[in-house]
Amino acid sequence: MQPARQGWRVALRLALRDFSWRFRGLRLLVVCLFLGSGALAAIGTLDSAIRTQLADRGQAILGGDIEFGVYGRAASREEMAAIASLGRVSSGMRMQAMASAANGSVSPVQLKSVDGRYPLYGSLTLADGRKVGAPPPGSAWVDRGVLDRMDVAVGDTIRLGEAQVRVAGIIGNEPDRLSEGFALGAPVLVSDATLARTGLVQVGSMAQTKYRVALPPGADPSAAVEAFDRQFPTGGWTSRTRDRASPGADRLTGNMGQFLGLVGLAALVIAGIGIAGAVSSWLESRRGTIATLKVLGATSKDVLRIHLLQVFVAALVGIGAGLAAGLLAVPGLALLLKGFLPIEAGFVIDPVALLRAAVFGLLVALVFAAPPLLASRSVTAMALLRARIAPPRGLWRKAALPVGAGLAAIVALALATTEERLLTATFLASAAGVLGLLALVGIAVRRLAARLPRTRGGLALRTGVAALDRPGAPTVALVTALGFGLAAFAAIASIQTSLDAYIEGTVPTRAPDYFVLDLPRDRAEPFRTAVQEKAPGADVRTVPSLRGAILAYGPRDNLTWVSDLKDIPEGAWALRGERGLTYAADLPDGNVVTQGRWWPADYKGPPLVSVDEDLASALGLRVGDAITIALLGVERQATIASLRRIEWDDMGFNFVLVFSPGAIDDAPHNLSASVSLPPGQQGGALLRYLVQWFPTSSVIEIGGVLRQAREILSSLSVAILAAASVTVLAGLAVLLGAVAAARARETYDTVILRVLGASRGQLLGALVLRYALLALLLGLIGLGIGAGTGWFVIDRLFEFPFRPDWLVVLTVTGGGAALIVLAASLASLPVLSARPARALRSL
């Protein structure tokens, strides 16, 4: 017996000699692995880039080891002492403001004040290369975008609130920019003293004070935050640590990560199906070669080794190309998601992520190729002399152990390399369930075809149906592959149309033209007058505007404290940090009381509150329960008098909590106002006037906000589609590959029928009928599976409403079904169009 090593050496020589470097017969395998491992490489690299950047630059991105934030006030003496005891502290404020210039131009800015210790980590660099700290008094470091928009230059003066500030430099690199999050304008940095001169900061104004702390080496940021929260539970503080430096989009980032992880797995599953089909067809086409090798003395083991090595080589090429493409795709993905991800787009190489993608790809290739490879051993030398009637049965038993072990390794690797084990396990189980379901459908189709009468009906119908049950017919494999392919089509269509509907629904078409923040209460009337003068007919609404955090809720004798909650209940986002609060005598426009009663307009009794019915439902609140809030560091409690349904989409002033008159209006606060211009009226003059005459208020152009919101959501939508399209491409490749393979196996029948006198029309009719019936059945099943997948992604993962455009989903799935019939027809054309004698010679 030849030693194993020599056997492998000879097999390698023969495998490489026999290998088609144009990947003839294995192109589908290469494409599937390219897509699958490419998706995994891109996703893994992106994930790793986020982690690495947060780990390496978390301190610089956050501007400290810990950041404490509070709205509308500064830290009390006790709070400041507690913060200062942790380490070196740098403080400052963030607020929305308007900048104006002598030339009349205005621009929204994110005004940021910093103290002399800024930045604690990293360095602030100006465009001219200077490394600087806080700007000198009376001057500002300004983002280039603001200067361009306002047509001013370094050395010019801009007005911020009531102060004239000199532009002293252009910001080149602001180390903590990524952690500042969503802002309605480019940054302008000033010193604390300059900010004080603007008059924009008053008690209760919409400004956030931030305290960044640089801890001593070895100190635990999380423990410090927990201790602070325990000491000041009612202060309305928000906090972040260096390992969670990304802005409030954490949840969305997490969801995107989960989604991308599932995309990678889905691409792998689809790739696996494609690989199984591709290798099976390839080996079927090589029966003659295998038999010849056996005639020449090759054993089953030699045959297995030769083809295993060839699959391995093709897999390596596909995986290698996939890894390269995945790496190249990362900067693009990061660019698309830059609004959500706390990283900068760039070329990143993460060996672990690449290795994981490569191992996954190889495992999937070998596991799914194993059944046909093992079956190839059964091809005997006699295959050259005797036609095969049916493939030998019982081969699955030989494949059960290696395939089972390989699948277990894939599942183990998937679970070991994810933090979302439950989600991953659920997905893998669902994928296995769908595979099983489609295989059962395939068996049912085959059995049905076997039971239908073979002697009645036209030739087209008879041969069309009979082909589904002929010996060796790949019906089950075909049904599985086509079902998965069509499900991918339906899933992507339902995801895309739901996202489109979400963007349309979330970004309103009708909204006020301006929001004005921090309008002093004593200037409400001059404000209305000014608006009516500059924009006659404009609709002006003002509401009291405060910020506070919910501390406790529930029955008065059994309150639930938010600080005691391990997790925020689903739908109770209002419990996170501080929220906008107001008080009103009358029910706000667009609100409907659904439980309880609205208080009388002249109500003067104990504090009452009206609560958003969605929040009440999430927290199990009832009329009569109590809510305790922290308002500027002071606890206040009110009784729930009513629940309200709020129409959030109109982008008016909507508040989760509306208090009764007298409940909170003694706290220092300002007004917020909305201005809706009459149709067709331009607001430029009004904007300039407001910025000039109400300098301590921030005017926000809603058009810009809507544009920004639409851009961000569109980027998210494009990113989701770009990632999901990998699975659709894999599905498409599998679908076309399955049809081509099935047609290749049917070539013999087609040629013989042609020789027997069947016309092209009859044969094409039989083929179209068969594939049309299959496509119709699988289209319906794929629609169900795809819509279910779409629902899971949109509703469960992203928590957006699942509102697909069914007409589009049906059209896309129908298009996929039509593609199947078209592909089958095209694959048959060479045989159908050739003369029978020539076709016969090609067998």
Add this chain to the structure above:
Amino acid sequence: MQSSPHGSVPAITANDLRLELGGTSAPVSILRGIDLVVPGGQTVALLGPSGSGKSSLMALLSGLERASGGSLVVAGEDFSGLSEDALARARRGRIGIVLQAFHLLPTMTALENVATPLELAGRDRAFERAAEELAAVGLGHRLDHYPAQLSGGEQQRVAIARALAPDPQLLFADEPTGNLDSETGAQIVDLLFARRAASGATLFLITHDPALAERCERVLEMADGRIVSDRLA
């Protein structure tokens, strides 16, 4: 049992060799008890109508097929009860096979095709010997050509070179001229006999052509799965 007319060491010894196909439910008897002894170095022609069992007998004798019953010793190796893979190993270096449709490996050059059985048999200098064998069949200038670049006659020459390169004790040829025109076929037959003579191998030739059969030392005729005639030419 029919004895060898030559009386030398047998290359093939078959006793009551049987072949049934089609499984246990409806078996079809292909060979119905073949007794045969072929001395080493003999040239044997096997004649018979289609379906008489010629190719099946050759498949059994060359180890391409496992017998359903009886005993078989080929080139000193007992083929009875050997598995498919054991038969493949037994063929290596001992048995060369030339088939009607050539069955060259399309992805390999003529040289690689001829070297392959040498490599599988673990022989040294596989490529040098393959080149020598190809030169011997007149294809020394076609070493790097692929099968698709060769004529039918040239392909069959490569097949003969491939079969004889490992210097086998037995050479089986199943209708070696069946896919060739008569002129090319005659050249191939001449070549086959010449190379066989040079190697001294036992030749077992299946043919429909009585004239070709007469070039062999011994002629067997088959009908209905049995040898019905065995004579010296």
